[in-house]
Amino acid sequence: MSPICRISLTFHMLFYLSLPSFVTGESEQQLVNSSDTAKTSYLIRQITFEGGEHLSRKQLSELIGTTVGQPYLPAGIIVGLNRVLERYREDGFVFASIEPEVTTLPPDQVQIRLHIHEGTRARTGKITITGNRLLSTHDLRRALGLHTGAPFIPDAFEGGIDKILALYSERGYPKAEIEPIDFHLSEELGKVDLRLQIREGNQVRIESVKLTGLQKTKPEVVLRELPVQASDVFDQRKIDQSFHRLVNLGYFYEVSPFLLEEGTTPEGIIFNARVTEARTGRFSGVIGYAPPTTEFEGAPQLTGVIEATETNLLGTGRGVNFLWKSGLLRTLRIGYTEPWAFGKPVKIGVEYWQLKQRNQFTDAESDENAASVTVAARFRRLFESSIGFSYKRIGLPTNDPFLPVPSPSVHSPITDVPYPASQSGVKYGVTLGLTRDSRDYFLNPTRGRRDGVAFEFSRGDFKLRRLWIDLQGYYPTWHRQVIAVGLHGAAAWGDNIPPTELFYLGGANTLRGYDEDWFFGPRRVYANLEYRLLVGHTSQFFVFTDLGTVSQVAQPAVFDPLRVGYGLGMRLESKGGLLRMDYGLAEGRSALEGKIHVNLGTSF
16 A cells, blocks of 8 residues: 555544544444344334435435345444445535434334434535645645635545645655644534644655566666656656556566555665566467358358567567468568667667458459558657658559549449559658557556547659548446447548558458458448456456448548447457457348457467
C-alpha cells in the first residue's frame, strides 16, 4: 500500500468513528433481546418505516436486504440498518439515525418498526488548517474543495483529502499526514466545523532504482524507459508512469504493483520493480475455415496466416517480424525495429513486403513490391508521432475491367462504367501518424483508450491520398468484465487507385463471419463491439458484433449495404503459448454456416 493510500485509510476511519451510531443503548439491546426471550425461531411478518423523506420505501427495503417472510436475525437487521445510514451519510445527512422497534406476535412472528430521524443536511462550517509550510492555505482549501455554507458530503471531503496528499506527494513529501484534531458536528446548527493538522515531514528522494527478476533483458534497456531515476525528488506521478510503462513494454509477464521500499534513511525511498519476464518471441498460425454456402461453390475454403515476431531480441528491446498470409490477398512481410535510436526514445522501423491481390470475379492478379522506413517518437507520455517513407512498385493486369481507371475502350460488366487499360508504375509515399494510448494493459485492457490517425500522400505514377482513423475504447462494467468498442474508417482519393491500395474488409481482424478480404473499395468503415469476461492475466471469453461496409470502386461516394457479423470467441494465453478462436456468423446464415478462425501459437 502506498503512503497516500495508508494515510487516506487512516483518515477515513477517524472520520467515521467521530460520527454518531444509528442505534445505541436500549434500542440496540431491544434488537438482541427480542429473540433471546424465547427459544422459538421468529419470522418477519411486517416491516414499516416512519419518518424519512430523502429515501423512498423501495430504496430503504433494498438497502436493509430483509423482507417479509424471512427469519428474524437481529445481526442481519443491524447490518442492513448500517447500510441505510451509510447511504444517508453519503448524501450529506451525517446526523441521521434510526431507532428500531421490534414487537413479537404470537405464535412465532415479529413486527419491525423503523423510526428514521434524517436530521438536516449538513453544511460546511469553519475549516481551519494548521501545520502547512510548503503549500499555502489557499491552495490547500482549493484542493479540499469545501466552502463555508456548502453541503458537506463525506465522500467529497475524503476526495479533497486525497487531493491534498497527492499535491504533497508530487512535491516530494509522500509521508505527509493529515489528522482531524478538532472535528465538531452540531446537529442544532446543522453544520460541521473541523480543524486539520498537517505534518509535512521531510522531503524524500529516490535513493536507488532496482530491477528484480531480469534474466534475459539487459537492465539498461528497462531503466532508459522509466521516468523515475535515482536521486530524483519523489513524485508520485512519475512512480505511476513508471509502472504503466513497465506493464506496457511487452517484456514482462507480470509486474508487481508494490514498487516502493523504505530507504536506508528516512529521507530515502527505493524504487524496486519486481518483474517476471515473458517469452517475447512468438510463432503462430491462423487457419480460416469457410464452408460452401451454395451448391456451386464446391469444396470448403481454407485460408491461413503464419506469423513470427520477437519484440525483445537478445534482451535489447529490438524487434523483428515475419508475416505470410494466403487468400484473395496474399501477403509477405519482413520487418525490423530499433526502439532507441541515437540515444533517444526514437523508434526506427524498416519493412519490406510483397502483395498479390486476386480479383474474385475475374481472377486477374495485381502485385506490389514495397519497402518503407518509419521514424516514431513518444511525447507527453501517452502520445506517439511518426513519419514514414515508402517506395512501391505496383504491377497491374492489362485486362481487368474492375480497375478504377477511366478509359474509353474497356467497360465494367456490372456497372457499365468505362475503364481504360491499366498501367503499372511506382509510388513514393509519405505517411504522418499520431497515436494516443491510455490503456492500462495493452494485451488485455480493462480501461482506457487507443486512438490513432494517419495520413499518406504519394507521388509518382500513382498520385494518391489516404486517411486512416482508428478509435478503440475499453469500459469496465462488473468485476472482470469489460466492454470493448472499436470504430475504424479509411479512405483513398486519386485518379487511378490500384487494387493493392484499396481497403479490404472481412475476416478475423475486421468483419468476422465473412471470408478474408472478400470486400474491397476506396473507402471502408467498420465497427467492433465485444463484451469480455476476463479469466486470466491475458485470457478472456467474449461475444461480439461486427458491422462494416466499403464503397464501390466505380463510385467512391456510394457504399454497399451494411454487413453484420456476430458470434463468440476466446483468447487463452500463458507464458508458453496461446490459443485464439472466433466463431462468426454472417447476417442471415444458419449456425452451420459460420466461419471459424483458429490461431495456435507458441512463445519462445
